[in-house]
């Protein structure tokens with residue numbers, strides 16, 4: 001069984017907001033809670049910023065800088081493991097399945113070090129694809145792995161699972177909130193990664 005990383009196995013809010021503050025480069029900070037609400041309801045970084053009164057040229061400059069800094073190594077430590085991470089991986093192993101992490105990052109070495117530092121050694125490996133074509137590249141990896149299902153926190157993850165022809169379970173509270181996922185992703189939206197893993201295991205047993 002394959003799992004996305006950002007927003008699925010670790011929280012993604014704190015690092016993204018720290019990256020925003022870094023990317024502002026001296027410009028006044030927008031309301032960070034409102035910015036995050038916009039991002040979790042589907043807005044791009046540019047749209048979230050312009051919605052908060054930032055001029056379009058500034059929003060574009062900040063968004064470009066944000067992509068450059070969001071994977072800065074010192075910010076990666078801000079990603080907290082989700083509370084049910086260990087239980088979810090234990091449930092996968094107890095079902096006799098190998099877990100794989102399939103994540104979209106620019107810096108593959110950094111995310112591998114981050115996963116290692118969390119003590120995670122997924123039996124089916126860590127697979128890093130390009131954020132520029134995340135859904136398509138994740139679909140290829142999922143198909144190659146022969147994964148029985150994919151757990152993720154975005155519509156992009158759902159698209160990857162659909163393209164690979166495997167079941168998808170959405171987990172809320174990462175990059176997208178529950179209501180947004182319910183409107184944009186087929187199937188149930190789960191409150192935790194453990195809940196999502198259990199749902200996929202039940203699907204597999206049927």
Ligand SMILES: [Mg+2]
Pocket residue numbers: 004005006007008152153154174175
């Ligand atoms: Mg994610």
